[in-house]
Amino acid sequence: KQEVTQIPAALSVPEGENLVLNCSFTDSAIYNLQWFRQDPGKGLTSLLLIQSSQREQTSGRLNASLDKSSGRSTLYIAASQPGDSATYLCAVRVNSGGYQKVTFGIGTKLQVIP
Amino acid sequence: SQTIHQWPATLVQPVGSPLSLECTVEGTSNPNLYWYRQAAGRGLQLLFYSVGIGQISSEVPQNLSASRPQDRQFILSSKKLLLSDSGFYLCAWRGGGSNQPQHFGDGTRLSIL
Numbered sequence: 655k656q657e658v659t660q661i662p663a664a665l666s667v668p669e670g671e672n673l674v675l676n677c678s679f680t681d682s683a684i685y686n687l688q689w690f691r692q693d694p695g696k697g698l699t700s701l702l703l704i705q706s707s708q709r710e711q712t713s714g715r716l717n718a719s720l721d722k723s724s725g726r727s728t729l730y731i732a733a734s735q736p737g738d739s740a741t742y743l744c745a746v747r748v749n750s751g752g753y754q755k756v757t758f759g760i761g762t763k764l765q766v767i768p
Numbered sequence: 769s770q771t772i773h774q775w776p777a778t779l780v781q782p783v784g785s786p787l788s789l790e791c792t793v794e795g796t797s798n799p800n801l802y803w804y805r806q807a808a809g810r811g812l813q814l815l816f817y818s819v820g821i822g823q824i825s826s827e828v829p830q831n832l833s834a835s836r837p838q839d840r841q842f843i844l845s846s847k848k849l850l851l852s853d854s855g856f857y858l859c860a861w862r863g864g865g866s867n868q869p870q871h872f873g874d875g876t877r878l879s880i881l
Contacts, residue, residue, distance in 0.1 A: 760810060
């Protein structure tokens with residue numbers, strides 16, 4: 655059974671700092687890994703998707719890496735801004751009983767202090 | 769571009785009442801559709817998914833059901849709500865293929881009294 659862990663559970667940083675969010679998973683036979691952000695009371699917004707054959711993906715100030723063999727992914731946020739404050743979730747997609755199943759972590763709650 | 773609409777945004781219902789949450793997707797055809805529930809301090813729990821009209825798979829046995837009457841419409845229902853059905857319900861869609869990202873609606877906050 656796939657388990658996804660995100661550390662830390664919460665993080666508070668001053669504006670302008672670079673930061674790294676961590677995601678680990680137990681079953682390395684994944685199709686892909688997706689990072690989302692969730693604002694309070696809202697749905698999930700897709701940030702980056704990394705295919706199993708890829709090592710990293712970049713979008714603006716965000717860079718996500720994937721080390722499938724060690725079951726780890728990181729989300730790097732450069733020059734953090736107060737608008738980055740949200741909960742960040744990672745999700746891995748694996749084959750399960752003939753269909754693809756997605757398992758989510760609980761998330762890291764990020765607060766960027768002005 | 770593709771969009772996903774989910775309503776209502778919030779709902780307060782008494783125990784034992786029926787439920788109907790609706791989700792529609794625009795700008796794509798034959799999407800994979802999903803219903804999740806998110807409880808505080810817990811990860812998203814997949815409730816139902818659908819790969820086509822009338823094709824529904826259930827992940828968790830419960831008093832909820834789902835239907836897909838049209839290609840881009842996904843409905844979550846219950847005949848009699850329980851207190852434990854309270855939570856944040858999210859609809860999502862994904863295109864075909866292994867490496868398509870999942871996209872979510874804005875969610876419905878359901879409170880059972």
